[in-house]
Amino acid sequence: MSEKILEIKDLFVQYTAGKDIVRAVNGISLTLEQGESLGLVGETGAGKTTTALSIMRLIPHPPGKITGGEIRYRGENLMEKSEAEMRKIRGHEISMIFQDPMTALNPMLSVGDQIAEVVRLHQKISRADAMRKACEMMEIVGIEGGRANEYPHQFSGGMKQRIVIAIALACNPSLLIADEPTTALDVTIQAQVLELIEQLKQKFNTSLLLITHDLGVVAEVCSKVAIIYAGEIVEYGTLKHIYEHPSHPYTIGLFGSIPNLNETVHRLAPIPGLMPDPTKLPAGCAFAERCSEACEACTKSAAPYVEIEPGHMVRCIKFAGKEC
Amino acid sequence: MLRYIFKRILMMIPVMIGVTLITFSMMYFSPGEPADYILGELATEEDKALFNEQNGLNRPFLVRFVNYIVDAVQGDFGISYSTRQPVINEILASFPTTMKLSLYAEIFAVVLGITLGVISAVKQYSFIDNFTRILAMIGVSLPSFWEGLMLIILFSVVLGWLPPSGLTSWKHYILPAFTLSTWGLAACMRMTRSSMLEAIREDYVRTARAKGQTEFVVIMKHAFRNAVLPIITVAGTDFAKLLGGAAVIETVFSINGIGKLIVDAINTKNAPLVQGGILFVAVAMSLINLLIDLVYAFVDPRIRSQYSSGKRLKSKSGKKATVS
Numbered sequence A: 001m002s003e004k005i006l007e008i009k010d011l012f013v014q015y016t017a018g019k020d021i022v023r024a025v026n027g028i029s030l031t032l033e034q035g036e037s038l039g040l041v042g043e044t045g046a047g048k049t050t051t052a053l054s055i056m057r058l059i060p061h062p063p064g065k066i067t068g069g070e071i072r073y074r075g076e077n078l079m080e081k082s083e084a085e086m087r088k089i090r091g092h093e094i095s096m097i098f099q100d101p102m103t104a105l106n107p108m109l110s111v112g113d114q115i116a117e118v119v120r121l122h123q124k125i126s127r128a129d130a131m132r133k134a135c136e137m138m139e140i141v142g143i144e145g146g147r148a149n150e151y152p153h154q155f156s157g158g159m160k161q162r163i164v165i166a167i168a169l170a171c172n173p174s175l176l177i178a179d180e181p182t183t184a185l186d187v188t189i190q191a192q193v194l195e196l197i198e199q200l201k202q203k204f205n206t207s208l209l210l211i212t213h214d215l216g217v218v219a220e221v222c223s224k225v226a227i228i229y230a231g232e233i234v235e236y237g238t239l240k241h242i243y244e245h246p247s248h249p250y251t252i253g254l255f256g257s258i259p260n261l262n263e264t265v266h267r268l269a270p271i272p273g274l275m276p277d278p279t280k281l282p283a284g285c286a287f288a289e290r291c292s293e294a295c296e297a298c299t300k301s302a303a304p305y306v307e308i309e310p311g312h313m314v315r316c317i318k319f320a321g322k323e324c
Numbered sequence B: 001m002l003r004y005i006f007k008r009i010l011m012m013i014p015v016m017i018g019v020t021l022i023t024f025s026m027m028y029f030s031p032g033e034p035a036d037y038i039l040g041e042l043a044t045e046e047d048k049a050l051f052n053e054q055n056g057l058n059r060p061f062l063v064r065f066v067n068y069i070v071d072a073v074q075g076d077f078g079i080s081y082s083t084r085q086p087v088i089n090e091i092l093a094s095f096p097t098t099m100k101l102s103l104y105a106e107i108f109a110v111v112l113g114i115t116l117g118v119i120s121a122v123k124q125y126s127f128i129d130n131f132t133r134i135l136a137m138i139g140v141s142l143p144s145f146w147e148g149l150m151l152i153i154l155f156s157v158v159l160g161w162l163p164p165s166g167l168t169s170w171k172h173y174i175l176p177a178f179t180l181s182t183w184g185l186a187a188c189m190r191m192t193r194s195s196m197l198e199a200i201r202e203d204y205v206r207t208a209r210a211k212g213q214t215e216f217v218v219i220m221k222h223a224f225r226n227a228v229l230p231i232i233t234v235a236g237t238d239f240a241k242l243l244g245g246a247a248v249i250e251t252v253f254s255i256n257g258i259g260k261l262i263v264d265a266i267n268t269k270n271a272p273l274v275q276g277g278i279l280f281v282a283v284a285m286s287l288i289n290l291l292i293d294l295v296y297a298f299v300d301p302r303i304r305s306q307y308s309s310g311k312r313l314k315s316k317s318g319k320k321a322t323v324s
């Protein structure tokens, strides 16, 4: 077995919004092994970005706070690290590609400077060498290195995303967290960026946590998948498990809402209803309200995780040996 | 860039003609004869007639206005009625004093205002934030002449630490410069705070943290650079105001600056001096405004690229290069 690079255990994160408490992440557990790619899939507001920021220890505080659980990176608990120790890890061991490339770059600094900054922080090299390295990184992500002294407004959205990727990969991180790296891009660029991430992952043997709400993207890149709903993992398994035997009604619903060319279904079947308000989560299963198979027992207490085949976990009362 | 500066300076010409027309008309139509003020009560009618004749005061309005403009373009702003010196000499003799005083006041206001503003933004709702908020509220609402008088009473009359008037040693500068700085200090502080509060929530600040950058650099290099433009505007316009509007404080502290020069000239209907003085102040203010715009371009690459002659930009990014 290869080394566990990331292990999240029972993570809880809350935001305070005035008097309300937004329970964004509620007891998430995940593991990621060296060189592996895990897709974290869920609809908007499910707590994906919050989970990612928790790993970087970058939850804005206030209003956010990690209220429970632990996050282990190569066996060490990140929750116990000092701010100075975290700074050595960020950008160096663990890097993050942020969701929105349009706002993720500083408009006042040249893109070369912004890439060189992370290099200078983690490697003892001169300014000129860092700049050379920045140009190199730009070439790797497919942008002319000669444009290093241009500013973000002179690049297109897809190029900005590439630069964000260049920043994240400049110091060869062991773990890359990509938060919806393609949603802001058009379809052709999407494919290019995914391919790029895939190539770089192989080249640097990086482990990847890919966050998305697009099951197609996951199928291309990941070997394992976790489905997140209202801050909880509802199903977890290998790509094969999830795509061939989706078991949780929510997962099945997600697949129902993407068009399948091989079947003669002409309408999408979106899941009816909305995710529950994270300030007022129900006592039982958070999905019960939208679930066609829900019964009374579902609304009373949350289901335990059940391993329905080796490595395939589902959190639904259907599999907990109870009758509906 | 140079073309832009040249254009801006050309645009100042109509503004200056307008300013001159207004002050000229005001002096022309305001009641009272200059001869009465200048020659005193004992002067006979013949003396006054001779004075009017010598100074061209009995010619029609338009003729006098055009003559004034024609002379002014050649650098001749007339002779002060009271001292019989060229107006330009009097202005040049008193302006450095005002300039120096305003500069000290503005530097104090900017340095302290930005420091306190940044601290209150980073530590929002802390003691220092609340405390500076109250100070700023007092600062913008205090009438400056009253503040000046109170400071004189406290520091000169009661405590005897600082001189109440004149400008012969560094100690003389403290009270008037402090009084002059109050409004700008408060405004700078509040603008820095609100602008910084916005900037530190931006995504690129999070990107910088994710690189492992220290908090100080994140705040000063990434957030502050983006927050600085509105602060420059506030500080710049405040400085322009000080140059022209220090009349009250110069009077309170008996300082022979350009503000007091103009006020005294108005009181004695010394039209050439008033016109010359106001024109001079208007030029100074326009130049400072131009300077603010140039600093903008210096700081912000997006604005800078608007000045450069569009060509280079167009060939590279094809779009977005708005050319002004």
Ligand SMILES: Nc1ncnc2c1ncn2[C@@H]1O[C@H](COP(=O)(O)OP(=O)(O)OP(=O)(O)O)[C@@H](O)[C@H]1O
Binding pocket: A015, A016, A017, A022, A023, A024, A042, A043, A044, A045, A046, A047, A048, A049, A050, A051, A060, A063, A064, A099, A213, A278
């Ligand atoms: N700074 C914040 N203050 C208050 N609430 C927040 C904050 N950030 C996120 N939340 C809340 O936490 C919940 C989870 O948000 P999160 O950003 O993790 O969702 P997400 O899964 O990344 O969604 P998306 O796919 O839209 O990016 C949401 O209900 C959101 O409103």
Ligand SMILES: [Mg+2]
Binding pocket: A048, A049, A050, A099, A179
């Ligand atoms: Mg998100």
